[in-house]
Amino acid sequence: MSWTKKHLLDIESLTAAEILTVLDTARGFKAVGERAIKKVPALRGKTVVNLFVEPSTRTRTSFELAATRLSADVINFSADASSFKKGETLKDTALNLEALNADFIIIRHSASGAPHFLSRVLNAHVINAGDGAHEHPTQAFLDTFTIREKKGKIAGLNVTILGDILYSRVARSDIWALTKLGANVTLCGPSTLVPKTFEQMGCRVTYDVDEAIREADVINLLRIQHERQRKAMFPSIGEYAQLFGLNQDRLARTKPDAIIMHPGPINRGVEIDSELADSDRSVILEQVTNGLAVRMAVLFLVNGGKAVAEAAQ
Amino acid sequence: MSETTILLDASAIQRALTRIAHEIAERNEQSSGVALVGIPTGGDHLAARLAKILVGIWHHPVPVGILDTTMHRDDLDQRVAPQMHPTDIPFDVNGKTIVLVDDVLFSGRTTRAAMDALNDFGRPRKIQLAVLIDRGHRELPIKADFIGKNVPTALDEKISLRLTESGAAQDEVILKKQ
Numbered sequence A: 001m002s003w004t005k006k007h008l009l010d011i012e013s014l015t016a017a018e019i020l021t022v023l024d025t026a027r028g029f030k031a032v033g034e035r036a037i038k039k040v041p042a043l044r045g046k047t048v049v050n051l052f053v054e055p056s057t058r059t060r061t062s063f064e065l066a067a068t069r070l071s072a073d074v075i076n077f078s079a080d081a082s083s084f085k086k087g088e089t090l091k092d093t094a095l096n097l098e099a100l101n102a103d104f105i106i107i108r109h110s111a112s113g114a115p116h117f118l119s120r121v122l123n124a125h126v127i128n129a130g131d132g133a134h135e136h137p138t139q140a141f142l143d144t145f146t147i148r149e150k151k152g153k154i155a156g157l158n159v160t161i162l163g164d165i166l167y168s169r170v171a172r173s174d175i176w177a178l179t180k181l182g183a184n185v186t187l188c189g190p191s192t193l194v195p196k197t198f199e200q201m202g203c204r205v206t207y208d209v210d211e212a213i214r215e216a217d218v219i220n221l222l223r224i225q226h227e228r229q230r231k232a233m234f235p236s237i238g239e240y241a242q243l244f245g246l247n248q249d250r251l252a253r254t255k256p257d258a259i260i261m262h263p264g265p266i267n268r269g270v271e272i273d274s275e276l277a278d279s280d281r282s283v284i285l286e287q288v289t290n291g292l293a294v295r296m297a298v299l300f301l302v303n304g305g306k307a308v309a310e311a312a313q
Numbered sequence B: 001m002s003e004t005t006i007l008l009d010a011s012a013i014q015r016a017l018t019r020i021a022h023e024i025a026e027r028n029e030q031s032s033g034v035a036l037v038g039i040p041t042g043g044d045h046l047a048a049r050l051a052k053i054l055v056g057i058w059h060h061p062v063p064v065g066i067l068d069t070t071m072h073r074d075d076l077d078q079r080v081a082p083q084m085h086p087t088d089i090p091f092d093v094n095g096k097t098i099v100l101v102d103d104v105l106f107s108g109r110t111t112r113a114a115m116d117a118l119n120d121f122g123r124p125r126k127i128q129l130a131v132l133i134d135r136g137h138r139e140l141p142i143k144a145d146f147i148g149k150n151v152p153t154a155l156d157e158k159i160s161l162r163l164t165e166s167g168a169a170q171d172e173v174i175l176k177k178q
Helices: A015-032 A060-071 A090-099 A114-121 A138-150 A170-181 A196-201 A209-214 A237-244 A248-252 A284-303 A308-312 B010-027 B041-058 B107-117
Strands: A047-052 A073-078 A102-109 A125-131 A159-160 A183-187 A204-206 A219-223 A258-262 B003-009 B034-038 B063-068 B098-105 B124-132 B146-150 B157-162 B171-178
Touching: A015 A170, A015 A284, A047 A060, A047 A090, A060 A073, A060 A102, A060 A125, A060 A138, A060 A284, A073 A090, A073 A258, A090 A102, A090 A114, A102 A114, A114 A125, A125 A138, A125 A196, A125 A284, A138 A170, A138 A219, A138 A258, A138 A284, A159 A170, A159 A209, A170 A196, A183 A209, A196 A204, A209 A248, A209 A284, A219 A248, A248 A258, A258 A284, B003 B124, B003 B146, B010 B041, B010 B124, B010 B146, B034 B041, B034 B171, B041 B063, B041 B098, B041 B124, B098 B157, B107 B124, B124 B157
Parallel strands: A047 A073, A047 A102, A102 A125, A159 A183, A159 A219, A183 A204, A219 A258, B034 B063, B034 B098, B098 B124, B124 B146
Antiparallel strands: B003 B171, B157 B171
């Protein structure tokens, strides 16, 4: 077990062993979060910049708290208040932040590949907090962490991801992580949002919801990303809820111990019935708790990592 | 070519632990306020074994905990992130005499980290340090209260330990010359 990467840019380039290193480390940090004193000095004196060029509350707050619990100083930099509105480029903004001696830059951006670009122009550690429809690696860590905690393993489990796959960075990161760890991944949703091309990532695509969830150990629901859709991909929200939403009837036909996950924010009554979201099958709030632990683990691990060129010296 | 010497075999380890336990008992007349805290990996097994011997001396249960020092290390940005170990301190450390237990005392930096980590759990009345091997080369003003064996070493030598929680015939402490 060792993590030598300087940045966390995506799940695709990680090995199964690296993913498991993050999950094992996160288990330690989850225990730290249960102590009376929840703060440890691992990143004392370091500066973490949350560079969120796309709105987010949950991920930004989670990263902010993770960095604070590791004793780092945190600066939040949001798109509305920033110079982007005045026409500054991403590179210039990032270089300015680095000139203030930022050690970590956590970036969320609507353009796929923005974190990879920053990792080439900055000396700071770069962590991808979601780039366009490309990847959201820490979400994949917290999802696999939660599954492993609930089910004791990941290899051999049937995981169904249901909803808007096409525009979802969560789906892409989850598929990479789950298939690398040996789960059987099934994708389901309206055919306009679940193209068959996803089968190239090593998963199964089906448009029959009941079949997709019948043998599932884990049902991961995704939100319809209205903000990324350029045109209507299905007739109406009501029809989506009727055809693909998770309700009592559908759940009754699944394995009795299948868990329900959702990366949030939930649209109650659309992808999931309100009472199911609050039921004991749902692990949605535990995902939030675990998100904090995996983000602490990521910050802690990349802190010890070096770029390939630096490591060779 | 590396040269190896056995420093302690299984029975020597057990004898050293028995002596350390008696020294701990001698130093701490108020036995009810004493708890052992092992530093992984190695120290946690030794703490469990010392506690077992102390129970035989004191005839009452001796609390044992495990304390991970990873988060309090002073070299975290100079190396690949070290592996975390679970921390489990199932008792209140406030007012207790805590005996930190480690396998090898070397630079003293782990002991420093352990004392800082312990502070997050409360304020012990006293902290004492028990080690199986003291190999010298201190980089901090730290000294052990209870020592199994003093071993003068060169910096390029390595000490490796094979320890089990309840003690086994294969247990040994080896010195390797590079």
